[in-house]
Amino acid sequence: MSLRLSGAHLQHSHSVHALRGVDLTIARGERVAIIGPSGAGKSSLLNLLATALPPSAGQVEVLGRAPWRLSARQRQQLRTQIGLIHQAPPLPARQRVVTAVLAGKLGQWSLLRSLVSLLYPLDIPGARAALARLDLADKLFAQCQQLSGGQLQRVGIARVLYQAPQLLLADEPVSAMDPVLAGHTLSVLCQHAQREGITLVASLHAVELALAHFPRIIGVREGRIAFDCPAAEVDQPRLDALYANQQLLTPTPPSPAPSLQIPRC
Amino acid sequence: MLSPHPRDPAAMPRLLLSVLAIALLWPGVQLSELDLGVLLAADSQSEMGRFVAAFWPPAHQDEFLQLLAQATLQTLAIATAGMVLALLLAIPAALLASRALSLSAASRGGQPSWLGQAVRWPVRGLLIFLRSVPEIVWALLFVRAVGLGPTAGVLAIAITYAGMLGKVYAEIFESVEQRPMHALLQAGSGRLSAFAYGILPNAAAELTSYTLYRWECAIRASVVMGFVGAGGLGQQLDLSMRMFAGGEVASMLLTFLLLVLLADALSRLLRGRLA
Numbered sequence: 001m002s003l004r005l006s007g008a009h010l011q012h013s014h015s016v017h018a019l020r021g022v023d024l025t026i027a028r029g030e031r032v033a034i035i036g037p038s039g040a041g042k043s044s045l046l047n048l049l050a051t052a053l054p055p056s057a058g059q060v061e062v063l064g065r066a067p068w069r070l071s072a073r074q075r076q077q078l079r080t081q082i083g084l085i086h087q088a089p090p091l092p093a094r095q096r097v098v099t100a101v102l103a104g105k106l107g108q109w110s111l112l113r114s115l116v117s118l119l120y121p122l123d124i125p126g127a128r129a130a131l132a133r134l135d136l137a138d139k140l141f142a143q144c145q146q147l148s149g150g151q152l153q154r155v156g157i158a159r160v161l162y163q164a165p166q167l168l169l170a171d172e173p174v175s176a177m178d179p180v181l182a183g184h185t186l187s188v189l190c191q192h193a194q195r196e197g198i199t200l201v202a203s204l205h206a207v208e209l210a211l212a213h214f215p216r217i218i219g220v221r222e223g224r225i226a227f228d229c230p231a232a233e234v235d236q237p238r239l240d241a242l243y244a245n246q247q248l249l250t251p252t253p254p255s256p257a258p259s260l261q262i263p264r265c
Numbered sequence: 266m267l268s269p270h271p272r273d274p275a276a277m278p279r280l281l282l283s284v285l286a287i288a289l290l291w292p293g294v295q296l297s298e299l300d301l302g303v304l305l306a307a308d309s310q311s312e313m314g315r316f317v318a319a320f321w322p323p324a325h326q327d328e329f330l331q332l333l334a335q336a337t338l339q340t341l342a343i344a345t346a347g348m349v350l351a352l353l354l355a356i357p358a359a360l361l362a363s364r365a366l367s368l369s370a371a372s373r374g375g376q377p378s379w380l381g382q383a384v385r386w387p388v389r390g391l392l393i394f395l396r397s398v399p400e401i402v403w404a405l406l407f408v409r410a411v412g413l414g415p416t417a418g419v420l421a422i423a424i425t426y427a428g429m430l431g432k433v434y435a436e437i438f439e440s441v442e443q444r445p446m447h448a449l450l451q452a453g454s455g456r457l458s459a460f461a462y463g464i465l466p467n468a469a470a471e472l473t474s475y476t477l478y479r480w481e482c483a484i485r486a487s488v489v490m491g492f493v494g495a496g497g498l499g500q501q502l503d504l505s506m507r508m509f510a511g512g513e514v515a516s517m518l519l520t521f522l523l524l525v526l527l528a529d530a531l532s533r534l535l536r537g538r539l540a
Contacts, residue, residue: 013374050451051451052372053372054372072368072369076368076450076453076454077453079450079453080452081453082451082452083452084448084451086448090442090444090448090463092445092462092463092466093466093467094466094469095462095466099462103449103454103462106449106455106459107455108453111457114454114462115461118461163452165452
């Protein structure tokens with residue numbers, strides 16, 4: 001068992017219910033996409049799974065442990081096995097890409113090693129290899145502020161690949177990339193998860209990408225799970241219901257890229 | 266209820282705060298007995314005039330310049346040694362006092378748990394105590410304890426400046442973007458490594474700038490403390506003023522100007538490198 005939520009509520013400070021009673025079980029090695037309209041609670045769900053936030057009510061179990069019943073030290077230990085890819089990667093502007101990628105293993109490194117690596121990067125080949133999988137090896141010694149939004153997202157992904165966690169979570173990981181690159185990047189993530197046998201949960205804005213790359217799809221709407229089924233069973237009526245009242249704003253854009261990328265996943 | 270043109274909800278608090286600030290400042294002016302008229306009174310003008318007239322030409326005899334160079338070096342040494350000692354205390358204290366290093370804040374929307382806050386308070390209290398006593402008072406105290414000379418000045422600067430640096434460092438850590446640090450904590454990193462990778466890169470320029478500004482202040486403070494016998498330029502300045510040697514006073518003031526210019530140029534250079 002990789003992930004289990006039972007009756008999980010999440011309430012932000014201003015009494016907004018981000019999640020209302022979510023029950024969810026994800027087995028080890030599964031690849032799951034979370035889709036749903038903006039503000040539905042996709043990010044909240046991922047933050048809950050990443051142990052970034054404690055649930056207001058209900059139970060969370062991650063990698064077989066209940067993170068909020070552990071001591072802070074044990075929870076940090078557990079968190080080294082969880083990698084969360086952020087939509088806007090939180091990287092300091094003047095940090096170099098190599099340092100930003102190596103930061104993925106800070107939880108596994110001693111403080112001394114971390115500090116020495118800040119002065120001279122201790123695992124340049126490791127960082128280069130992670131970046132190379134995303135075609136970004138040439139930016140190894142660039143500063144983060146010199147990169148575009150899509151390149152930054154790929155640096156964030158390279159950091160989590162370098163971290164090599166047991167549970168890979170991604171919050172809109174390809175939102176700033178063009179369709180071809182987005183498809184390619186998702187397939188890199190899927191290949192990695194498949195090869196290592198780890199669990200991958202990603203929230204996605206683009207429904208076609210989700211259907212093309214992920215065997216299991218979870219639709220989230222208004223803080224609840226609307227549907228949870230294999231990708232093949234996601235049909236137009238279900239999507240219409242999920243995105244209802246957003247139909248006018250987001251007509252599904254025709255995108256040729258995903259069909260090109262299907263074989264890669 | 267919603268009106269068609271709702272007013273800016275921040276307008277009223279802003280207005281009230283402005284009124285409050287003025288209401289508090291006015292008695293302050295009264296209490297400090299500020300009376301600019303006294304500057305224009307004839308006898309005080311001629312008194313000041315005589316003093317300033319003696320400034321020209323600045324003293325430049327070889328013997329005096331040698332003395333000046335030595336005193337300047339001593340002042341710089343006092344300020345620098347004091348700053349180094351202050352940093353030894355300020356950096357750990359800032360790390361202990363800053364909410365930016367809170368592990369609980371990462372999963373509570375930036376708000377540390379009450380326990381974490383309670384543990385930070387004693388350190389904040391220590392920093393407040395250190396800087397609430399002016400350095401000149403510490404200097405007087407240490408001159409009694411260790412005798413006349415630069416040691417007293419170094420210790421006085423170290424103690425007061427540790428308080429100031431610690432407080433401001435802690436606040437700089439809190440004022441930069443916290444998301445990089447929180448993201449690292451959520452990936453299992455320890456606090457200090459997360460701080461070094463998540464906060465330090467964004468805070469480095471401001472930390473450098475503030476440290477150099479404080480170094481500049483320490484130079485001035487060491488001069489003031491020279492008046493109470495803590496060595497350096499201040500002691501020379503005190504002697505020259507007692508002897509009404511305006512030219513020597515002018516040379517020393519010019520030296521201060523040069524030192525401040527130097528600190529400013531250094532700060533600019535380092536900020537440019539870090540920005």
